[in-house]
Amino acid sequence: MSQEKTRLVIKSGNIFDSVNGILKENQTIIIQGKRILWCDEDDAFEKDLNDKIIDVNGKTIIPGMIDCHVHLENTAEPDYERKYLRTTKTMWHYYALQNAQKHLINGYTCIRDCGSLPEWGPSLRRIFDIGALAGPRILIANLPITQWGNQEEIGPVEVIEYYGKLSEVKAGIDGIRHAVRDRKRSGSDFIKTVTTGGVLHGITSKVDTSLFLNEELLAMTEEAHRLEMHVASHAHGREGIYKAVQANVDTIEHGTLIDEEIIDLMIKKQTFLIPTQAACFGISKPDILKQLPPEVATKIKQIQEQMISNHKIAFEKGVLFAIGTDAGTPGNPHGTTTNEIINMIENVGMTTSQALQAATIQGAKAIKMEEQIGSIEKDKLADLVVCNGNPIEEISILKDPKNLLYVIKDGKIMAKKGKITYFN
Numbered sequence: 349m350s351q352e353k354t355r356l357v358i359k360s361g362n363i364f365d366s367v368n369g370i371l372k373e374n375q376t377i378i379i380q381g382k383r384i385l386w387c388d389e390d391d392a393f394e395k396d397l398n399d400k401i402i403d404v405n406g407k408t409i410i411p412g413m414i415d416c417h418v419h420l421e422n423t424a425e426p427d428y429e430r431k432y433l434r435t436t437k438t439m440w441h442y443y444a445l446q447n448a449q450k451h452l453i454n455g456y457t458c459i460r461d462c463g464s465l466p467e468w469g470p471s472l473r474r475i476f477d478i479g480a481l482a483g484p485r486i487l488i489a490n491l492p493i494t495q496w497g498n499q500e501e502i503g504p505v506e507v508i509e510y511y512g513k514l515s516e517v518k519a520g521i522d523g524i525r526h527a528v529r530d531r532k533r534s535g536s537d538f539i540k541t542v543t544t545g546g547v548l549h550g551i552t553s554k555v556d557t558s559l560f561l562n563e564e565l566l567a568m569t570e571e572a573h574r575l576e577m578h579v580a581s582h583a584h585g586r587e588g589i590y591k592a593v594q595a596n597v598d599t600i601e602h603g604t605l606i607d608e609e610i611i612d613l614m615i616k617k618q619t620f621l622i623p624t625q626a627a628c629f630g631i632s633k634p635d636i637l638k639q640l641p642p643e644v645a646t647k648i649k650q651i652q653e654q655m656i657s658n659h660k661i662a663f664e665k666g667v668l669f670a671i672g673t674d675a676g677t678p679g680n681p682h683g684t685t686t687n688e689i690i691n692m693i694e695n696v697g698m699t700t701s702q703a704l705q706a707a708t709i710q711g712a713k714a715i716k717m718e719e720q721i722g723s724i725e726k727d728k729l730a731d732l733v734v735c736n737g738n739p740i741e742e743i744s745i746l747k748d749p750k751n752l753l754y755v756i757k758d759g760k761i762m763a764k765k766g767k768i769t770y771f772n
């Protein structure tokens with residue numbers, strides 16, 4: 349019997365039904381190949397002679413979780429800029445591999461990389477997709493489409509020229525359309541753009557500056573959607589969030605200075621908010637902040653004061669939320685995404701069940717993959733996590749990978765109790 353025909357049976361566990369936000373007891377899942385062949389009450393399970401059965405009685409099975417915003421090549425160290433100058437570029441590829449596996453062993457079977465060098469992203473995605481190495485499924489943006497002129501470039505002229513050539517986007521509708529097609533050509537799954545400055549983007553980059561014209565943003569989303577890519581926009585300040593939502597981007601990243609008018613528009617357009625509070629808290633840690641350039645402290649103060657209350661209002665009014673960490677930014681290491689689930693419970697007012705939905709089915713919807721992943725249902729890809737105890741009652745269980753007995757992706761057991769066990 350070939351391995352494809354052997355069924356993997358996860359028997360008699362309690363499943364978190366992410367669509368309805370409830371726990372269903374005594375359920376069995378049959379996996380064949382990459383997909384869920386059958387999933388129902390344990391009593392109705394019919395055994396096949398060659399089944400490989402794992403009894404998970406008393407354990408909880410949750411859908412593989414999704415982090416919608418990471419930067420795999422970034423290591424979360426505060427001296428990352430110096431490291432770029434003192435490390436061979438190939439090292440970043442291996443950091444990306446290591447960081448992706450950190451997400452996997454912590455139960456995150458899908459991650460969306462929101463901007464990186466195109467040299468490694470599509471290759472790493474494929475290595476994981478074909479099962480050559482253990483890793484999560486990755487959605488790749490490659491280089492973001494940035495606001496050209498948002499920041500003064502400081503550094504050795506060779507570095508400025510290198511990044512200039514790599515990331516230049518010509519102004520105007522044609523320039524934007526070309527940039528979108530260029531990302532498609534280099535293997536992007538989606539477009540990452542920025543419609544405001546950023547905290548780490550340099551001295552002159554202001555979090556409330558928005559440079560793109562409305563017509564440019566509309567051209568970007570129109571072209572991306574036509575090429576079956578969604579659009580994620582980094583946006584802190586009001587104007588940049590508003591312009592992005594109005595131009596039909598699919599997800600707003602950060603959304604720190606969101607207001608009621610934008611909230612109403614996001615609800616109307618069903619735009620997702622990926623709050624990435626973990627990034628803000630990571631940078632704010634005193635031992636991290638003191639190692640970063642001085643303007644970062646000023647900017648983080650500007651956004652942090654209002655971030656929590658703004659996100660809370662957005663959630664209470666009905667904006668769609670998904671989990672994303674911005675992992676890789678200083679003080680915000682890969683593999684700690686569950687802290688962001690806890691941020692949503694403590695700071696935004698989600699119930700544990702709602703926060704787990706944000707990390708599963710809502711994440712899948714945000715990245716347009718809800719027909720494939722995000723819930724444990726017949727015909728979906730078999731991405732799931734078997735854990736000790738009941739995370740709905742005690743979410744902190746998920747923080748310790750030793751509690752994750754099996755992390756399964758594409759129907760293959762990839763990790764057990766925090767260790768990779770899959771080797772092709």
Ligand SMILES: [Zn+2]
Pocket residue numbers: 417418419462674
């Ligand atoms: Zn980011």
